[in-house]
């Protein structure tokens with residue numbers, strides 16, 4: 001099985017091209033099921049989750065062609081409505097096939113999803129919302145079995161918690177429903193807005209995406225589209241933190257600074273000089289060690305949970321001490337014991353991690369059981385004496401495109417070894 005070997009690297013320097021966002025590409029690929037005709041996406045990252053989604057669409061009967069960063073979907077051949085366990089067990093976003101299949105074909109059998117093991121991650125809000133729209137849903141043998149006679153019906157849905165994929169699933173169901181749907185306490189994440197923009201380009205009638213109340217007037221049909229997926233804000237943030245801890249200066253190109261306000265503010269607080277244009281971000285540490293920062297994760301526009309592990313590493317290598325509180329997922333500190341093996345000074349008190357900064361870490365053999373925890377170990381390795389080996393990198397390949405090539409382009413010593 002492949003591993004990454006990371007050696008202590010000097011300050012990161014140069015430019016890195018940011019890929020399309022995994023968490024926008026996946027729902028938008030699923031939206032292909034809603035189209036009557038050809039659906040073409042560009043800026044799709046080459047990731048394991050994208051390959052799994054394409055296989056899932058093929059398994060339903062769609063024709064899918066992936067060529068570099070372009071994916072073309074011909075949804076006309078869809079005749080199957082089951083997302084089987086073997087295909088979707090590794091991927092959280094597989095639940096996003098439920099809304100589109102049900103809205104377009106009136107039936108869907110979807111295996112309960114896998115993905116990062118960062119908490120229980122129930123899908124009760126997805127199910128409740130679809131039931132409010134008239135679906136008949138049972139959970140049997142690990143599958144969600146959903147049916148509706150005719151079209152789903154517009155409904156007023158109040159979501160008890162802010163859920164990103166929950167909002168996306170209900171949005172994709174509502175666009176073909178009969179009448180108006182109002183989703184209250186909706187997620188405001190930029191990836192929700194990107195999905196809504198794609199659906200509107202297909203002919204959907206949506207207002208309020210990016211606010212906590214989304215209104216959808218259902219339409220009878222949606223057409224195909226050519227759509228470009230937004231840049232990955234979490235990949236961007238990961239490279240910026242890597243540059244900050246190595247006291248480097250980098251430029252992220254093809255990025256979306258507007259989606260990163262909370263992250264950029266914390267990097268500035270840590271001592272980084274940040275400048276931005278429409279689609280680029282530069283970070284310069286002027287050779288200085290970062291200052292520790294304190295963070296609380298919360299739904300957008302607050303600080304993203306998907307950047308929490310990387311900022312733990314920033315604090316490990318900072319001047320002073322900081323606290324990181326995880327408010328979204330109950331089991332998202334799996335990087336803490338692994339970073340401890342690298343000499344990090346961290347302690348956990350409930351959902352808060354208290355971290356004392358230092359100049360360097362020590363290399364170790366480490367592994368993580370989720371995507372961003374794995375990314376945090378890679379960046380920690382950049383400032384550790386010796387060779388750090390990160391195992392189980394299939395997690396990284398779910399969410400970071402050609403991660404070792406991009407790090408090498410910034411002068412980091414990161415190689416893939418068998």
Ligand SMILES: CC(=O)N[C@H]1[C@@H](OP(=O)(O)OP(=O)(O)OC[C@H]2O[C@@H](n3ccc(=O)[nH]c3=O)[C@H](O)[C@@H]2O)O[C@H](CO)[C@@H](O)[C@@H]1O
Nearest residue numbers: 023093121122123124125126161162163164165166328329
């Ligand atoms: C593919 C994708 O886009 N994944 C992202 C998405 O995950 P995902 O959409 O799974 O995360 P949610 O926003 O749904 O989860 C937020 C919280 O709500 C809870 N919850 C959610 C749904 C539900 O039906 N019931 C329930 O209790 C979850 O357990 C969690 O505690 O948003 C997360 C929060 O920004 C990110 O970390 C993930 O990278």
Ligand SMILES: C=C(OP(=O)(O)O)C(=O)O
Nearest residue numbers: 092093115116306371372
């Ligand atoms: C948690 C993540 O992914 P997923 O929801 O796909 O497990 C993530 O992208 O950090």
